[in-house]
Amino acid sequence: MLNTVVNDNVENSDDDESSWPGGYLLGELDAGLVQSGDEIEYTVYFLNAGERAAANVRICDWIQPNQSFVNGLYGGNDLELTTGGTTYQLTAASDAADRAELTTVDSVPPNCNLPAGVTAGNSVLVLDITGTAGDPTGFATLPGTTGQGTPTNAYGFFRFTTQVND
Numbered sequence: 344m345l346n347t348v349v350n351d352n353v354e355n356s357d358d359d360e361s362s363w364p365g366g367y368l369l370g371e372l373d374a375g376l377v378q379s380g381d382e383i384e385y386t387v388y389f390l391n392a393g394e395r396a397a398a399n400v401r402i403c404d405w406i407q408p409n410q411s412f413v414n415g416l417y418g419g420n421d422l423e424l425t426t427g428g429t430t431y432q433l434t435a436a437s438d439a440a441d442r443a444e445l446t447t448v449d450s451v452p453p454n455c456n457l458p459a460g461v462t463a464g465n466s467v468l469v470l471d472i473t474g475t476a477g478d479p480t481g482f483a484t485l486p487g488t489t490g491q492g493t494p495t496n497a498y499g500f501f502r503f504t505t506q507v508n509d
Contacts, residue, residue, distance in 0.1 A: 362392050364492030379509045382413060389472060389485075390498040396484035400473040402501070403455035405448075406466035410505035412445050417502065421445070424470065424479065426499025431479045435468065435503075441478040442471035443501075470501055 370386050377383065387404055391397050406412055417423040418432035422443055425431075435445035448457065448465045455469060475483050488497045 360390060360392050362390060362488035362491055363498065367492075367498070377507050379507055381507045382504050383410070383507065384502055384504045386500050386502050388498070388500045391485045391487050393487045396486045398473055398484045399454070399471075400485050401452070401454050401469065401471050403451060403457060404468045404470075404503075405457055405461050406445075406468060406505060408462075408465055409508050411508055412466055412468065413504040413506050416504050422468070422470070422501055422503040424472075424499065424501040426472075426479075426482070427494075427496030429479070433470075433478065433501075439477055442474050442476070444469050468503060472499070 368388060385404070387402060389400070389402060391400075412421070412435060414421045414435060420432035421435035422433050423430055424433055424443075431441070433441040433443040435443060437444040437446065445466055445468050447463070448461050448467055449463050451457070451467050452469060455467065457467065461467075471477075473483055473485050482496070486494055486497045488494070492498075
């Protein structure tokens with residue numbers, strides 16, 4: 344487990360935003376060499392450092408072509424979302440039960456800003472952090488921060504795992 348606070352040392356990066364709780368950004372930027380069959384757990388952090396609540400917050404994360412999404416590792420579900428001190432286990436299925444889905448580049452919803460080089464057929468994990476349908480309920484907007492680590496539902500993270508292909 345990689346549990347060191349990480350700063351990518353890029354000037355003006357979001358890592359240095361003063362509203363993050365102290366010691367919150369855990370992980371590793373370079374965890375060493377990987378081999379076929381290795382599993383990689385990704386943690387994607389989010390924070391509304393603005394003064395106003397944000398609605399329609401969507402994060403789209405491209406799954407690298409040499410990796411496959413691994414299902415069922417988080418409480419029997421496919422990914423976990425943590426915000427406001429609560430952890431939600433979500434599925435990667437395109438259904439009404441929650442606001443996450445694993446789809447392809449060809450089928451991503453609007454407002455998914457994917458990097459150059461993403462090609463048709465590549466997988467994309469889409470998570471609507473805020474919304475009114477599906478889990479988590481009662482999280483229609485992401486409030487703006489009022490200080491370091493406050494309020495606790497102005498920031499969070501989600502985790503998922505991939506496996507390196509042959």
